[in-house]
Amino acid sequence: MKVTVKYFGLVAEAAEKSEEVLELNGELTAMELKSQCLNSLAIADKESVQIAVNQNLDDTITLKDGDEVALLPPFAGG
Amino acid sequence: MDKKKPKKVFVQGAIPPEKIANSVANHQSKTNIGAHSIFLGQIRADEVEGKTVTAIDYTAYEEMAENVFHEIREAAFAKFDITCAHIYHSLGKVNVGELCLFVFTSSAHRKIAIEATNFFVEEIKAKVPVFGKEIFEDETHQWKVNGRHYT
Numbered sequence: 122m123k124v125t126v127k128y129f130g131l132v133a134e135a136a137e138k139s140e141e142v143l144e145l146n147g148e149l150t151a152m153e154l155k156s157q158c159l160n161s162l163a164i165a166d167k168e169s170v171q172i173a174v175n176q177n178l179d180d181t182i183t184l185k186d187g188d189e190v191a192l193l194p195p196f197a198g199g
Numbered sequence: 200m201d202k203k204k205p206k207k208v209f210v211q212g213a214i215p216p217e218k219i220a221n222s223v224a225n226h227q228s229k230t231n232i233g234a235h236s237i238f239l240g241q242i243r244a245d246e247v248e249g250k251t252v253t254a255i256d257y258t259a260y261e262e263m264a265e266n267v268f269h270e271i272r273e274a275a276f277a278k279f280d281i282t283c284a285h286i287y288h289s290l291g292k293v294n295v296g297e298l299c300l301f302v303f304t305s306s307a308h309r310k311i312a313i314e315a316t317n318f319f320v321e322e323i324k325a326k327v328p329v330f331g332k333e334i335f336e337d338e339t340h341q342w343k344v345n346g347r348h349y350t
């Protein structure tokens with residue numbers, strides 16, 4: 122199955138990309154995908170990165186084909 | 200159904216001060232309003248290890264952010280007896296001294312408007328996926344985190 126992963130802020134900077142489509146094998150939760158994606162990146166505080174699945178900030182969600190996933194560093198609005 | 204309609208919050212670059220005056224002018228025909236409350240966020244020239252911030256470059260998960268802004272509006276209208284509410288947030292580069300957030304609520308009475316504005320600002324800072332790159336004068340940068348200085 123395929124999911125679109127979007128990167129923002131310092132995560133996009135570390136990944137050197139803002140978006141990619143990943144081909145996943147087997148069942149994976151959002152939390153597991155987050156670990157996979159962040160594993161190789163030089164980010165000091167990986168715990169502070171949240172994952173949204175179809176804009177929902179719940180990392181226990183099991184991913185489905187076609188999901189849009191976003192890796193979100195700490196918010197800085199205002 | 201003015202208050203239910205999703206409105207575009209993001210504006211490119213700094214929010215011009217004239218927008219605040221125009222927004223006030225646009226509400227003078229609504230004579231059930233007795234109080235406006237306005238919050239303006241301005242870019243501060245923070246100093247970090249001897250370097251001074253000159254601008255913040257804002258990016259956002261725009262689709263989610265617009266939806267979260269809408270949810271915050273809905274929650275505010277459910278919680279406070281406000282007549283109307285407007286939010287504008289910058290995207291892209293905003294220099295120090297310029298405005299990046301404009302929250303404008305109106306009500307019959309001042310306390311409600313003031314509390315509603317405060318609610319909007321706190322909710323926006325906590326829940327909206329907006330990211331800020333603080334740019335220093337030597338072109339290096341660091342990533343802004345809300346609540347790092349104080350809440």
